[in-house]
Amino acid sequence: MLKKSAAILAVSMLGLTGCVAEEEALTLYSGRKENLVQPLIDQFTEDTGIEVDVRYAGTSETAALILEEGDNTNADVFYGVGGAALGALSAAGAFVELDQDVLDLVPEAYRSADDEWVGTSGRARILVYNTETVAEVPDSVLDLANPEWDGRVAIAPSYGSFQAFVTAMRVVEGEQVARDWLNAMSEQAVIFGRDEEVMEAVESGQVDTGMVNHYYWNRRGIEQGYDNLTSAAAFFGTTDVGNLVNVAGVGIVTDSEQARTFVEYLLSDSAQTYFAETTMEYPLVSTVEAAEELIPLDEIPTAELDLNDIDQLDRTLEMMREAGLL
């Protein structure tokens, strides 16, 4: 038995050290999920012949990893979710500058002000509502705090996208407005753990409305057929912070031709189409259209906001805790 375990061990140790020794491959640190990213990577390798080793972990863990590795990082490229993480890495000097013609593919709102990262796909916060019980959706996300919505709004406060939205609300509407809204939500919202559960609750008629990332509704539509859904997706009225659009984005950590090729690839028509059709996100390059069930990106009434400014999540968490939502 001992001999056998020793053999297994030797195999795993040797095998593992061997993998790392390959020089040619591009190393990608991905905070995005493997099931969403890997098909795209495989296609990239097929198209360009560049092998990619991907390290998967959460976006914040991956960012911490790059910060600790410092100048001796193994990462060539960071790919993660949320302007906050990308902004923090950029502020720490982890990224190199991107080419202007690559940056110009994407609207200014969805890329770094210092030209150090670029959004590759977008996700919008939406309100899903049950079409049988809700006749008119509220004009503003702030209206959800009104008594008429008591017990009729589902939210997932521990989910990162919700917290990014609350941070945006703090920045755009001010701390007092955000605090009042959170307190009201704490009293009258129905709390779930993740956006999928919120989506399920609205679709099944358990709760009238819910706040989710847009693609949860679209994935549901594709799975069941849009015509069969009992829920519909809506944005709030005019320039509302409840319609926050955030990005998944990319930055180059160790400069190389391959790394630049990869960033370009994520903004190519083929990758942008993958985001539009498979992950149901918003493509950010104008040549590719979003899924037809989505309101076009430039028609979403979002509030004026620099994604780099929503990096103060700690204050948000503190306020959410005080309100009893976490």
Next chain:
Amino acid sequence: MRQKPPAVLVLLAVFATLISLVPIGYLLFRGSQAADQLLAEFVRPRTFELLTNTTLLVVSVTASALLIGVFQAWLVVRTNLPFRNFFAVAAALPLAMPSYVSAFGWVSLFPGFYGFWPSWLVMTLTTTPYVYLAVAASLASGNFQAEEVARSLGKNRKRVLSEVTWPIIRPAATASSLLVALYTLSEFGAVATLRFETFTIGVYNAYRSSFDRNAAAAIAIVLVVFTLVILFAERKSRGRVGNLEPHSGRRGRINIQGRFGFAGGLFVFAGLGIGVPVAALIRWSFIGTSSAEVQRLFDALIATIGYSVAAGVIITAFALAIALITLRYRSTFARSIETSVWVGHALPGIVVALSLVFLGANVFPAIYQTAWLVMIAYVALFLPNALAGIRNPVSQIPIVLDDVGRSLGQTKIQVLRKITLPIVSPGVMAALALVTLTVMKELPATLLLRPTGVDTLATRLWALTDASFYAAAAPYGLLLFLLGGIPAWLLNRQIRKTIDATT
């Protein structure tokens, strides 16, 4: 000091200590980068709040795990409890269930199961086996003729328990309680899922919400200070470990009233610890459309076995060296080694992992993102688990045996090999099983330090649940539980032998 320990032991012990000190050194480095922030962190109201929550959870979980674990051990080893063999295994099995899976299982079966009491319940269910195993082992090997003598002298059962039985199990009970307390301190997954804010959550949130390594380090340093207080308390209550004689002769079992009632109680406890999470995992199999992935499951299984067995062997060897040095060659040096090993044990996995990322990437790039650095992380994380198990067996060897061996012309190493090791080998094997089991379930350090592209059962379980592929995740959880059941079962062998031997 009686004499100098063999050089090989000193080398092993010093190397292990250096590894254990890496996270602390890293924290001090980070802390020195932000001394102001550190001071501010100490006096923040939020730190006080975290301190209150953490203290509440650590004290309550340790107390309940100690009470229940000791009681379980006593029932199984010393009484005429029905179905003893079954309960001997059932009491250890929750150890094979990762606490984050358990917590997730509870929440998915009982929505809204959040806050202090759920955290207390899940942590108690997860940690009680530590106490049960340690105390059952000491009950199984202790000399209980004194109990009978005491009883025949007219002492009542309570006094026998407090004056005869307790001193025998006290070292095992306190050492395992220490493990429970530090485990609870460092736990992230379960308390995060069950939404109870402890220091560990504070550390994670600092990374997650502001990408602020210095703030995270500041909270972690508060955590280390907290650990020192616990270590000090444990020192005071440890009691002296005598050189006990191995038991001899027949030992009678104590006939208890209402033994089927107690059996029912144990059954319910085991059901909460094993049944609920297993039921949740089975229910996952039917959620959504994802399906099982056979090849990756197999790869992850092999990697998990390779890592955990290798780490088990390495860590146990280090722990044995440290135990021999600290107990057989008592000195200030030896004592400081032991404290250094324990002090970082309450640090959350992410801190240990990032300290090794920092060291590995910048000082030892040759082993960075290889299995070797993963092993080093496991040593830093789990050396105390092995040490807790090995301490008592080593301390019980009569020192006079060394002298006899030496006087017969044997070298120190020969004495070690021919006399000491054979005597302590059951304890060493138990420690090996315990550490292997603990390593299997480890997530945060494995996730950050693993060679690129390698998955263990735990990392794959994380990836799939994170993507809401519950049906695909379920086999990983179940396999991890089954795999963990093997060392848990081995751990019990010695205890069950005793059960069979006594009538």
